Amino acid sequence: MLHEKLYDYLLHLGDNSMILGQRLGELCGHGPELETDIALTNISLDLFGQVRNYFQAAAQIKGGDATEDSVAMLRYEHEYKNTYLVEQPNEDFAHVIVRQFFFDVYHQLILNELMNSKNETLVAIAKKSIKEVDYHVDFSSTWVKRLGDGTEESHEKAQTAVSTLWRYSMELFKATETESWAAESRVGPDLDQLKSVYLERVSSILKEATLSLPEETVFQYGAKTGRHSENMGYILAEFQYMQRAYPNMKW
Amino acid sequence: MLGVSTKIEELLTSVSDPEIPVLSIMDMGIVRKVELVDNVYRIDITPTYSGCPAMDTIGDDIVSAFEKEDLKAKINLVLAPAWTTGWITERGRKALEDYGIAAPRTAEVDKAALLGEANTIKCTNCGSLNTKMVSRFGSTACKALFQCVDCHEPFDYFKCLK
Numbered sequence: 161m162l163h164e165k166l167y168d169y170l171l172h173l174g175d176n177s178m179i180l181g182q183r184l185g186e187l188c189g190h191g192p193e194l195e196t197d198i199a200l201t202n203i204s205l206d207l208f209g210q211v212r213n214y215f216q217a218a219a220q221i222k223g224g225d226a227t228e229d230s231v232a233m234l235r236y237e238h239e240y241k242n243t244y245l246v247e248q249p250n251e252d253f254a255h256v257i258v259r260q261f262f263f264d265v266y267h268q269l270i271l272n273e274l275m276n277s278k279n280e281t282l283v284a285i286a287k288k289s290i291k292e293v294d295y296h297v298d299f300s301s302t303w304v305k306r307l308g309d310g311t312e313e314s315h316e317k318a319q320t321a322v323s324t325l326w327r328y329s330m331e332l333f334k335a336t337e338t339e340s341w342a343a344e345s346r347v348g349p350d351l352d353q354l355k356s357v358y359l360e361r362v363s364s365i366l367k368e369a370t371l372s373l374p375e376e377t378v379f380q381y382g383a384k385t386g387r388h389s390e391n392m393g394y395i396l397a398e399f400q401y402m403q404r405a406y407p408n409m410k411w
Numbered sequence: 412m413l414g415v416s417t418k419i420e421e422l423l424t425s426v427s428d429p430e431i432p433v434l435s436i437m438d439m440g441i442v443r444k445v446e447l448v449d450n451v452y453r454i455d456i457t458p459t460y461s462g463c464p465a466m467d468t469i470g471d472d473i474v475s476a477f478e479k480e481d482l483k484a485k486i487n488l489v490l491a492p493a494w495t496t497g498w499i500t501e502r503g504r505k506a507l508e509d510y511g512i513a514a515p516r517t518a519e520v521d522k523a524a525l526l527g528e529a530n531t532i533k534c535t536n537c538g539s540l541n542t543k544m545v546s547r548f549g550s551t552a553c554k555a556l557f558q559c560v561d562c563h564e565p566f567d568y569f570k571c572l573k
């Protein structure tokens with residue numbers, strides 16, 4: 161039972177990074193300029209590296225012939241536990257940056273807490289990952305400021321991205337049954353308690369960027385428990401293609 | 412450092428990072444422990460970055476270097492304690508510089524360079540300190556891209572990771 165919960169919790173942690181990593185990977189060779197293209201794919205690589213650590217641990221718990229690859233690739237859509245935020249399409253550079261920013265600030269908070277987890281594997285993964293994610297936060301915050309406080313056009317695009325994506329932010333902090341279990345057993349953080357720090361950090365960067373959060377927001381919840389948006393099917397179609405077409409193939 | 416024989420140390424030193432061939436894995440500081448159990452060398456290595464694609468290759472390279480000497484090696488990837496650029500040896504830093512990659516400084520220096528506050532990273536071509544960061548993310552996960560304002564040479568800087 162405990163193992164089942166821990167397995168599920170590892171998927172919660174890994175899936176957000178994996179789906180966001182996949183979205184960033186789509187930009188490989190399509191970034192607005194060489195340096196940002198490289199930056200975004202580097203971030204994707206960091207995220208996938210971290211996911212491998214979570215899923216290697218998950219595969220060990222699952223046992224049998226489970227591997228990090230089968231955990232990553234061979235699930236049905238409703239079995240993925242990522243949030244709506246990370247499955248949002250790239251749209252334009254402003255969307256890419258704002259989505260990244262909303263996630264990075266959350267990610268940094270979570271990893272900070274996981275460094276004190278009762279689970280040693282999570283502590284090790286968090287201590288390793290936080291160093292990389294600190295860079296991600298710097299990168300996306302800097303760009304949010306640059307776009308928001310930039311030209312009229314960049315400001316408008318950044319504001320549109322903020323207004324569109326903000327509705328997906330609070331799902332990050334709405335604990336599922338598994339995340340509540342993690343908090344109770346001190347394996348993971350109490351998400352509700354992190355919300356106010358998150359709001360503070362996001363608001364202060366947005367203020368510097370001369371951007372504002374929408375006044376009234378109907379927040380969207382459900383992806384974490386398996387009710388994904390239409391986007392998810394397309395992401396998985398590409399992501400799982402090789403394993404579905406050629407089962408058990410290896411490089 | 413690892414308490415192994417000269418021969419084993421030489422074998423490990425002969426393996427290098429495939430992305431920075433001048434840098435031996437010993438100088439990179441990623442070999443954490445070597446233990447001989449039942450005639451098998453159990454070698455702990457730790458990744459520089461989580462997503463570093465070089466780790467699998469490095470593991471394979473160690474095993475085959477040992478095989479050439481009729482020795483068996485088994486690789487174990489450890490995450491904790493997490494690698495820091497402080498583990499790169501003096502010899503490693505020199506090898507990086509000679510290769511054209513500026514060696515890592517401190518977190519404070521990195522931050523100042525990012526904000527354009529201070530010129531502290533030396534150009535690997537002409538030695539000028541009049542350099543600027545072009546991108547915090549470079550050709551591999553561990554590097555940032557810089558350019559010399561004086562001689563215009565673009566060069567990599569090994570990011571500080573603490």
Ligand SMILES: [Zn+2]
Nearest residue numbers: 534537559562
């Ligand atoms: Zn120069």
